[in-house]
Amino acid sequence: MVGDIQAARSPLVAKLSNFMELSVADASVLDALCANEESFGAKVNLSIEGESPRTAFVITHGMACRYRLMPEGNRQLLSFLIPGDLCDLQGYLLSAMDHSIITISPTRIAAIPREAVTDLINRHPRIAAALWWSAMQEEAMLRERIVSLGRRGARGRVAHILCELVWRQMANGTSEDHAIRLPLTQADLGDALGLSAVHVNRVLQYFRQNDIITLEHRLLTLLDMPKLQDIAGFTRDYLHLGGTPIDAARYLTLLEGNLALQREKP
Amino acid sequence: MVGDIQAARSPLVAKLSNFMELSVADASVLDALCANEESFGAKVNLSIEGESPRTAFVITHGMACRYRLMPEGNRQLLSFLIPGDLCDLQGYLLSAMDHSIITISPTRIAAIPREAVTDLINRHPRIAAALWWSAMQEEAMLRERIVSLGRRGARGRVAHILCELVWRQMANGTSEDHAIRLPLTQADLGDALGLSAVHVNRVLQYFRQNDIITLEHRLLTLLDMPKLQDIAGFTRDYLHLGGTPIDAARYLTLLEGNLALQREKP
DNA sequence: CGATCTGTTGATATCCTTCAATTTTGGTGG
């Protein structure tokens, strides 16, 4: 389900296609969401903790992250946002952000008006389901990070996040064969993994010396993905890239049918 | 917004009332969800990693937790589930659980059929919004746990989780004045916080010796909540207990109006 | 009322941090 046909499509469509076959109509609805792009440079705050959330948006290019600033001045990165990621779809329900979002590399995002979200949910049950799937995937990634921070050593943590980023980029059609652009500094990785930048460096050295990865000029290549996954204890299960259960698919078809019926009536 | 009137209500209604004033009709719709209770003893698995998710459910009594088992045999607890918590509302979209759920103390849950969820979303926009709010709160708690594991020391972690549990129980009408039932062992706390049980013990000793808490016979009392919150760097902001932004409330009223109009037509 | 969890305490080990110095890389203006 990963890669292939989606490669040509927008990252959003490619990503959601991992969940479920989308019709051409569905795909164009999704692509329409990405119409109004805005560009930002690196290290620009898109949202700030305490302020009210910006409109929902999709990442179309580049990379950003959610983070929290601690009283002592250090950071904790919470998640990375890559093309195809949907952010804060229901954010308008909250009065204040509980964390901030900042771009890492130059990034483009497309705002999604509140009404568009409501419309998708009311009139496109299949896409709505895909959005929920996406939200559940995001939650699963947060849980996986908790597992990393709680129970994996430094090597496992670094290995795991590298695997995750590569798999995510394979899923959104943005990677070239186990190699991805990785615009993160070692300090960024440390802030994401609860490690010091120095220690991240030593772990990366170790991976390089054992021919597991190369990482230079912001380009990461996994030379030995099985080994890296083994060090991480990585399974891609939590990304739920395997498609929908049959009865869920049937249920969605049923909902679509009901909706068509309703529309004919008046 | 916390406590008071909700105390008499079901935990679910009490919890969602922190987000938005609910009508009597809304409350009875929610209470109807809790109709079919099932009882479980302590340490009973409600869901198992790899198996297909059970129907969505609400916790009505007791306590459970989500967790992952590591290859070496140790556990990482991911979140605690307490009365009023909604679980896996859209779970039927996934083919396999990526973690397990186990009861901690004897627990009662009420299954929510898939159709009930769809119905809420289509016909009760206000309740649907409350469900989203609840989901966003859950996500925020996961992020906060990441912050704890990544950037807080042992004392901060323990302090933080205690504060969180107390605030959550205040929000669902289950606490008595800074005191709550805490059916967790020190090993459980360690598994949740990425600490050894031994170290959790030492931290608790420290809190007791400094008259910050008492914890005996599974009853936790915060003697000095400000101090504990200070040690934790705890703010309740991320729980979003402060109510809806005005324009979101207006928007929900608008949606309800549209819906009523639609219903009159045929 | 004995068996088994749970909690408590001390001693030792380890992984990771912090600090500090140096090199390398990357970006920017002349």
Next chain:
DNA sequence: CCACCAAAATTGAAGGATATCAACAGATCG
């Protein structure tokens, strides 16, 4: 295109927070 500056990466040494091991005391439950 080169010189220069700031940011990032690298390396070594020393210290600290927490894990692990082990033994015992207390609580809980059939």
